[in-house]
Amino acid sequence: MRKGCSKFFLEDERQFERWNDSAIKSLKAEFKLFKDVVVLSLMHPWERDARLLKKALKKGPPHYNVIVEIACTRSSDQLLGARKAYHSLFDRSIEEDLASHVKGSERKLLVALVSAYRYEGPKEKEDAAKSEAKALLNAIKNNNGDHKKKAMEEDEVIWILTTRSKPHLKVVYEQYKKISAKTITEDLEVELLLKETVECLCTPQTYFTRVFDSALREDAKENAKKALTRLVATQEDVDLKGIAAKFEDKIKERVKGAYKDVLLGVLADDRK
Amino acid sequence: MKLGWIKRINVMKVVLYALSYMHHDFSPPIVHPDISSKNILLDLDNEVHISGLWHCQASKTHPTSIKSNGAVYGVPKEDNFLTRTLWEIQKEIKEEEAMATLTVPTTVPSVSEDCEQLRKAFSGWGTNEGLIIDILGHRNAEQRNLIRKTYAETYGEDLLKALDKELSNDFERLVLLWALDPAERDALLANEATKRWTSSNQVLMEIACTRSANQLLHARQAYHARYKKSLEEDVAHHTTGDFRKLLLPLVSSYRYEGEEVNMTLAKTEAKLLHEKISDKAYSDDDIIRVLATRSKAQINATLNHYKNEYGNDINKDLKADPKDEFLALLRSTVKCLVYPEKYFEKVLRLAINRRGTDEGALTRVVCTRAEVDLKIIADEYQRRNSVPLTRAIVKDTHGDYEKLLLVLAGHVEN
Numbered sequence: 001m002r003k004g005c006s007k008f009f010l011e012d013e014r015q016f017e018r019w020n021d022s023a024i025k026s027l028k029a030e031f032k033l034f035k036d037v038v039v040l041s042l043m044h045p046w047e048r049d050a051r052l053l054k055k056a057l058k059k060g061p062p063h064y065n066v067i068v069e070i071a072c073t074r075s076s077d078q079l080l081g082a083r084k085a086y087h088s089l090f091d092r093s094i095e096e097d098l099a100s101h102v103k104g105s106e107r108k109l110l111v112a113l114v115s116a117y118r119y120e121g122p123k124e125k126e127d128a129a130k131s132e133a134k135a136l137l138n139a140i141k142n143n144n145g146d147h148k149k150k151a152m153e154e155d156e157v158i159w160i161l162t163t164r165s166k167p168h169l170k171v172v173y174e175q176y177k178k179i180s181a182k183t184i185t186e187d188l189e190v191e192l193l194l195k196e197t198v199e200c201l202c203t204p205q206t207y208f209t210r211v212f213d214s215a216l217r218e219d220a221k222e223n224a225k226k227a228l229t230r231l232v233a234t235q236e237d238v239d240l241k242g243i244a245a246k247f248e249d250k251i252k253e254r255v256k257g258a259y260k261d262v263l264l265g266v267l268a269d270d271r272k
Numbered sequence: 273m274k275l276g277w278i279k280r281i282n283v284m285k286v287v288l289y290a291l292s293y294m295h296h297d298f299s300p301p302i303v304h305p306d307i308s309s310k311n312i313l314l315d316l317d318n319e320v321h322i323s324g325l326w327h328c329q330a331s332k333t334h335p336t337s338i339k340s341n342g343a344v345y346g347v348p349k350e351d352n353f354l355t356r357t358l359w360e361i362q363k364e365i366k367e368e369e370a371m372a373t374l375t376v377p378t379t380v381p382s383v384s385e386d387c388e389q390l391r392k393a394f395s396g397w398g399t400n401e402g403l404i405i406d407i408l409g410h411r412n413a414e415q416r417n418l419i420r421k422t423y424a425e426t427y428g429e430d431l432l433k434a435l436d437k438e439l440s441n442d443f444e445r446l447v448l449l450w451a452l453d454p455a456e457r458d459a460l461l462a463n464e465a466t467k468r469w470t471s472s473n474q475v476l477m478e479i480a481c482t483r484s485a486n487q488l489l490h491a492r493q494a495y496h497a498r499y500k501k502s503l504e505e506d507v508a509h510h511t512t513g514d515f516r517k518l519l520l521p522l523v524s525s526y527r528y529e530g531e532e533v534n535m536t537l538a539k540t541e542a543k544l545l546h547e548k549i550s551d552k553a554y555s556d557d558d559i560i561r562v563l564a565t566r567s568k569a570q571i572n573a574t575l576n577h578y579k580n581e582y583g584n585d586i587n588k589d590l591k592a593d594p595k596d597e598f599l600a601l602l603r604s605t606v607k608c609l610v611y612p613e614k615y616f617e618k619v620l621r622l623a624i625n626r627r628g629t630d631e632g633a634l635t636r637v638v639c640t641r642a643e644v645d646l647k648i649i650a651d652e653y654q655r656r657n658s659v660p661l662t663r664a665i666v667k668d669t670h671g672d673y674e675k676l677l678l679v680l681a682g683h684v685e686n
Contacts, residue, residue: 080489083526093528095565108557111565115524117492119502128509159508159520165501 029222033229034259040233048234049074049082050089053114057101062223064106065196066230067098069207071113072200073235076120083114106193109152112162113197119165129168132160133175140187152194161197170202208235208243216250232263283358286320287312309358373646373682376410386411387423390431399438401672408451409679412643417453442631442673449639450680458483458491459498461636462523466510473515473601475636476507480522481608482615485529492523514555514598521564522605528567538573539581541566545574546582549589554599563605572610616641617652620661629668634677642680650681 040048049070056066071079086094098111139154151157164172176184185206188195199207208231214221215228244251244263251263287307294302304311304322313321381389386407393400393407408416423431435447449457458479465475480488495503507523508516541562548556563571578586587603607615616637623630623637641649650661657664662683669677 080526087528087530091528091530091532093526093565093567095525096528096567096570099561099565111521111561112524115521115526117489117502117504117524119496119500119505121496121500123500155517159516163502163504163508163520163524165505 030259033225034262036226036229037233037259037262040230044085045078045234046081046085047089049078050085050094052230052234053082053086053094054090054097057097061104061106064102064110064193066227067110068113068193068196069200069230070234071110071116072197073204073207076116076118079114080117105150105153108155108158109162109193109197112158116162118163121165122167124165124168124171126171129171129175132164133172133179136160136172136176136184137180137187140184150191150194151188152191152197157194161201166201173198173202205243209246212243212247216247216254228263283312283314283320287322290322309362312358314358314361368644371645371647372643373650374410374412374642374680375682375684376412376415380411380415383415383418383422384426386419387426390419390423390434391427394434394438401439401443402675404435404439404447405672405676405679408447409676413454416451420451442635442669443671443676445631446635446639446673446676449635450642450676453494454487454640454643455490455494456498457640458487459494459503461640462491462495462503463499463506466506468510471510473511473519474604476511476519477522477601477605478608478615480519480525481605482612485525485527488523489526515601517555518560518564518598518601518605521560525564527565530567531569532567533569533573535573535577538570538577541574542578542581545578545586546589549586552592554590554596554602559602563602563609568609575606575610613645613648613652616649617656620649620653620664621657624664624668631669631673634665634669638677638680642682646681 043051053067053070056063070082074082083094086092090097094114095111098114099107102110135156139151139157160172161169173184180187184198185195185203188198196207211224211227211231214224217224248264251260255263291304291307294304307322311323313323389403389407393403408419411419420431423429423434427434432448432451435444435451439447449460452460461475462479464470465472465479479491483491492503495501499506504520504524508520511519544558545562548554548559553559562574566574575586582589587606590599590603590606593599604615607618619633619637623633637649638646653659653661653664662678662681665674665677665681
């Protein structure tokens with residue numbers, strides 16, 4: 001194998017074959033992705049989510065989208081399980097830690113998202129949906145000009161997005177589109193975290209597609225690849241297969257080794 | 273978690289199965305050196321596991337744990353957060369039973385006997401209320417649930433509907449509330465508290481703060497099942513302003529239940545609370561954050577430090593404006609979190625002393641605490657009012673309503 005990978009090895013002055021440092025780094029990185037997928041997949045889903053939440057919190061604001069992703073794409077019981085696991089692993093509640101460590105305007109939204117225990121049944125209220133769509137529109141429009149308070153800090157916005165059931169929110173989005181010229185995600189381009197919240201709650205495919213896309217680009221950054229790893233290991237949704245199928249060619253082209261097999265495996269059989 | 277007979281028999285069954293498997297179906301046989309309640313684990317799905325197998329005399333290839341259905345897999349003892357040992361559960365139950373006032377006879381009639389007797393109580397002219405009191409007043413939540421289920425299977429009717437038809441007024445309300453499973457009861461009370469004519473921020477806060485994290489969770493689950501929406505939605509929808517700011521996080525909370533306390537944190541948060549209160553920023557995000565997310569033990573430590581450092585009980589400092597309803601709710605919240613028996617004593621005192629008793633409050637407190645800590649509340653009542661709770665109840669109520677209240681409060685006829 002060493003003979004075959006001769007470009008990694010340089011003969012330095014002492015005629016000693018050694019690895020090029022940057023080559024070592026990139027090799028480690030590639031295997032790290034594979035290792036991450038494996039470790040994540042083997043953990044109990046609740047423990048996995050609890051650890052991911054803790055890590056995201058520790059790493060700070062650029063990683064808060066992970067918190068949004070977990071809080072919004074898990075079912076009510078899965079999110080609850082993650083909260084239970086967090087108690088056991090870290091001797092605190094996730095709500096406490098979020099509330100005391102997140103300092104910025106995202107605090108209210110994140111704490112409320114993580115505390116949600118949504119009803120999962122199909123009943124929706126059309127009238128309530130109409131008035132809530134209006135309330136959301138007001139909050140968003142009023143704040144595109146005024147920078148003092150972001151939409152994600154508005155109490156109305158928060159309670160609508162964090163207590164209503166997902167089917168109900170879908171109806172709210174439809175109503176929103178009727179009264180605004182655009183969809184709610186288009187109107188939220190300015191506030192990324194809120195946009196991702198809205199996406200993950202009812203149209204997760206859009207979010208997943210974006211993650212796949214950024215990860216499989218030529219110049220994909222570490223974080224993008226990590227995001228893909230996380231998705232692949234944690235989402236058991238059928239939606240993921242459909243999206244992965246679209247990217248099948250890119251996967252075969254850009255990804256190497258064991259990691260590629262895992263990604264392609266997502267496409268193949270019934271993943272548990 | 274309650275350990276009813278059915279659960280106990282299940283535990284025994286699994287342990288015996290596992291022992292049989294280890295002794296006879298495994299080669300060479302595994303001898304477990306310590307089958308005790310400290311080595312029997314129950315997880316959240318009520319699956320029974322036996323741990324401690326690696327201490328067994330056996331070959332290196334023996335399993336580390338055996339699951340209820342006989343499947344074998346490894347579960348290291350310390351890390352599985354989903355399980356608790358039987359020993360811990362039994363300890364918790366003993367502690368709970370010491371504070372409850374409900375008395376259950378040592379030999380309980382069979383469920384079908386109970387159902388038959390209840391059916392008899394309704395039949396013919398009028399109702400035999402005494403019989404209803406004698407039976408339901410001496411059964412715990414698990415037993416009552418079983419009675420309801422069996423009654424429905426046997427007579428094709430929900431026991432509660434039958435009771436509703438036959439009884440009236442305060443007595444009926446008491447029986448119906450009492451007969452419900454605690455989680456359902458909390459869901460019902462919470463739902464009433466969000467409705468316009470019966471709305472009560474106090475009841476919502478009471479439920480959110482005096483129940484354990486898991487009890488509150490079960491109430492929220494029961495709410496989903498019964499009302500096809502979440503409690504959080506309804507609270508958000510039906511409360512406004514500062515009240516919503518406080519109640520929504522309280523109702524959504526899932527506090528850590530451990531006893532660990534961080535004293536440095538207690539100091540910083542006590543300081544923070546003091547600053548905000550001094551600025552009269554009573555509905556400030558930070559005050560609400562501390563009260564709604566910290567564990568009860570941590571809040572207790574913080575408030576103790578507050579008193580040590582600033583001289584006053586936090587509730588004294590929160591009395592700036594006696595007419596302010598939000599402040600009153602805030603003070604009650606603190607009480608519920610840190611010394612609930614004092615909170616309940618006050619509710620009872622106000623309910624009983626009023627010209628004309630507040631039966632709603634009296635019923636609610638007795639029903640929801642009889643299986644939890646009514647004994648402690650009654651002690652507190654006597655201390656504060658120089659009269660036993662049962663005597664106050666006798667003085668202020670009458671008829672079957674009074675009788676059932678007394679039974680639930682553990683009063684023994686002499």
